[in-house]
Amino acid sequence: MSRTTIGTVHGKTGFNNFKFLVEDPSVERMEYIKVWHESDNWILGQVLDLTKKNPTYNSDRDFDPTEEKIIAKSSIIGYRDDNGLLRPPKTPLSPGDEVYRADDSLICESLGIDRGEVYIGNLDRKDLEVNLDANELVQKHCSILAKTGSGKSYTCGVLIEELKEENVPVVVIDPHGEFHSMRKPNKSSKQKARMDEFNVSPKGYSNIDIYSTGDNLGKKLVLDGKNLGPRDIIDLLPTNPTNTQTGLLYKAVKELRGRRGDYDINELIRTIKGYDSKSKWNLINQLEVVADLNLFSANPTPIEDMVSPGKISIINLKGFKPDIQEILVTRLCNDLFMARKNEKIPPAMLIVEEAHNFAPERGFKSSASTDIMRTIASEGRKFGLGLTVVSQRPARVDKNVLSQCNTQIILKVTNPNDLKAIKKGVEGLTTEMQDEIQSLPTGVSLLVSNDIEKPVFVDVRVRKSSHGGEAVKVTKNSGKSKKKSTNKNKNKNKNKNKSKSVSGSGKTKKGTEDFAEEGEDGGLMDKIFGK
Ligand SMILES: Nc1ncnc2c1ncn2[C@@H]1O[C@H](COP(=O)(O)OP(=O)(O)OP(=O)(O)O)[C@@H](O)[C@H]1O
Numbered sequence: 001m002s003r004t005t006i007g008t009v010h011g012k013t014g015f016n017n018f019k020f021l022v023e024d025p026s027v028e029r030m031e032y033i034k035v036w037h038e039s040d041n042w043i044l045g046q047v048l049d050l051t052k053k054n055p056t057y058n059s060d061r062d063f064d065p066t067e068e069k070i071i072a073k074s075s076i077i078g079y080r081d082d083n084g085l086l087r088p089p090k091t092p093l094s095p096g097d098e099v100y101r102a103d104d105s106l107i108c109e110s111l112g113i114d115r116g117e118v119y120i121g122n123l124d125r126k127d128l129e130v131n132l133d134a135n136e137l138v139q140k141h142c143s144i145l146a147k148t149g150s151g152k153s154y155t156c157g158v159l160i161e162e163l164k165e166e167n168v169p170v171v172v173i174d175p176h177g178e179f180h181s182m183r184k185p186n187k188s189s190k191q192k193a194r195m196d197e198f199n200v201s202p203k204g205y206s207n208i209d210i211y212s213t214g215d216n217l218g219k220k221l222v223l224d225g226k227n228l229g230p231r232d233i234i235d236l237l238p239t240n241p242t243n244t245q246t247g248l249l250y251k252a253v254k255e256l257r258g259r260r261g262d263y264d265i266n267e268l269i270r271t272i273k274g275y276d277s278k279s280k281w282n283l284i285n286q287l288e289v290v291a292d293l294n295l296f297s298a299n300p301t302p303i304e305d306m307v308s309p310g311k312i313s314i315i316n317l318k319g320f321k322p323d324i325q326e327i328l329v330t331r332l333c334n335d336l337f338m339a340r341k342n343e344k345i346p347p348a349m350l351i352v353e354e355a356h357n358f359a360p361e362r363g364f365k366s367s368a369s370t371d372i373m374r375t376i377a378s379e380g381r382k383f384g385l386g387l388t389v390v391s392q393r394p395a396r397v398d399k400n401v402l403s404q405c406n407t408q409i410i411l412k413v414t415n416p417n418d419l420k421a422i423k424k425g426v427e428g429l430t431t432e433m434q435d436e437i438q439s440l441p442t443g444v445s446l447l448v449s450n451d452i453e454k455p456v457f458v459d460v461r462v463r464k465s466s467h468g469g470e471a472v473k474v475t476k477n478s479g480k481s482k483k484k485s486t487n488k489n490k491n492k493n494k495n496k497n498k499s500k501s502v503s504g505s506g507k508t509k510k511g512t513e514d515f516a517e518e519g520e521d522g523g524l525m526d527k528i529f530g531k
């Protein structure tokens with residue numbers, strides 16, 4: 001227990017914040033502190049800002065440096081009452097009350113950072129694990145937002161590793177083909193040096209399938225093209241059909257359904273070709289674009305194969321044109337949603353990277369997939385289909401989707417419009433926290449979650465598996481870093497066996513190790529300079 005005072009409460013105090021005169025110059029911004037309250041016991045607070053002043057200072061005369069005062073502005077987080085609820089003190093703190101550094105147990109208990117099984121990282125500058133509840137995370141959706149290169153995909157990888165170890169099926173929409181590297185253990189020496197800090201070790205995961213165009217990376221993704229309804233077809237078309245074309249489409253589908261057999265897009269094209277209308281040609285042209293993708297067939301990839309306990313299915317969109325990516329995502333998300341609604345697949349997490357492209361905010365772009373993204377965001381909770389949206393442009397992601405994300409992981413953001421969007425969507429975000437977001441180092445995030453009482457800064461843990469999104473080096477010698485070693489070896493016990501209704505079996509299944517060799521830059525130098 002911390003017994004040395006670091007300051008005394010000073011000036012006017014309230015129920016939400018107070019100031020204190022700092023006696024220990026090592027007190028830092030965002031540090032957790034405590035103050036004894038006669039009726040409510042220890043009250044947890046957080047230093048939001050620090051200022052220095054010296055009343056003897058005058059530029060014309062000598063001044064006394066020992067008279068320098070440090071004032072800390074602090075927020076009051078509160079105390080746990082007899083029912084376990086976090087409350088502000090019943091009466092304000094008193095000037096002269098002594099301020100101490102908060103103990104780890106008080107921080108954990110007051111903030112509720114250790115109630116779950118999904119280990120995101122450690123409380124920034126503290127040796128305290130931050131764990132989220134897997135059920136809450138999946139049921140109530142998540143967003144990972146940050147400017148480019150700040151650690152979104154890396155954090156997403158941490159989330160996938162944790163969900164996989166809880167047996168939760170994960171489907172990842174991967175526009176850049178980054179996530180297949182999870183099959184291999186993390187080989188980065190810099191990151192391995194930090195593994196003791198987080199009590200993790202390198203690990204490659206099995207039961208990962210990659211669905212793509214059918215190249216050597218994985219399985220070919222084929223979607224169900226049988227008996228599509230007019231609305232489904234309109235969603236797939238590269239441009240919106242006119243009213244006349246929509247009429248032709250309805251007519252053709254009605255006719256084909258009347259024949260009582262299965263039909264596909266090619267049959268639909270043949271039927272429309274038989275109609276006597278000038279408008280048909282543009283519609284036929286668009287339908288042929290969809291048919292030529294060879295993405296649809298009467299023998300689609302079974303959605304049940306893609307989603308099973310402990311499985312990670314990566315939908316690698318690399319190589320598909322943006323409009324085709326949209327078609328694919330629309331159809332796949334619809335299939336996933338329907339399969340979950342009809343309980344054909346277990347509860348699962350759908351992760352959408354570059355979400356601003358698949359659920360764009362009105363006015364920036366339109367995308368066929370927006371509707372299904374909104375549906376999953378608003379109804380997924382009922383059916384156990386979780387959504388994690390990842391974006392470097394929060395301002396450009398559909399607000400209906402973002403507002404449904406109860407867990408927000410925000411890494412460094414500097415764009416004023418993106419900051420504004422974050423401010424609107426995050427409860428309990430102080431002005432000081434907004435300032436802090438702009439200067440966060442890579443891998444440090446602000447975590448906002450229903451599970452946790454207040455937004456907290458988290459040092460996201462290093463990955464067990466290899467990260468596939470490393471930046472491409474432009475010169476052969478750039479990016480050399482000194483090796484840093486750590487002798488910290490902390491004994492942390494993670495409670496990994498709590499109840500997990502989303503994980504189906506409730507058992508923790510560990511992936512097997514895969515020690516395939518790969519260079520640390522994942523062959524990127526070869527891609528740039530050629531072999
Ligand atoms: N928690 C972390 N611990 C250690 N290194 C990290 C962490 N987060 C990110 N990094 C490093 O930062 C780099 C960039 O991270 P990442 O690829 O996740 O960025 P991003 O936000 O997804 O960028 P982009 O918008 O370009 O996709 C990673 O290659 C990794 O080296």
Ligand SMILES: [Mg+2]
Pocket residue numbers: 152153154469
């Ligand atoms: Mg990324």
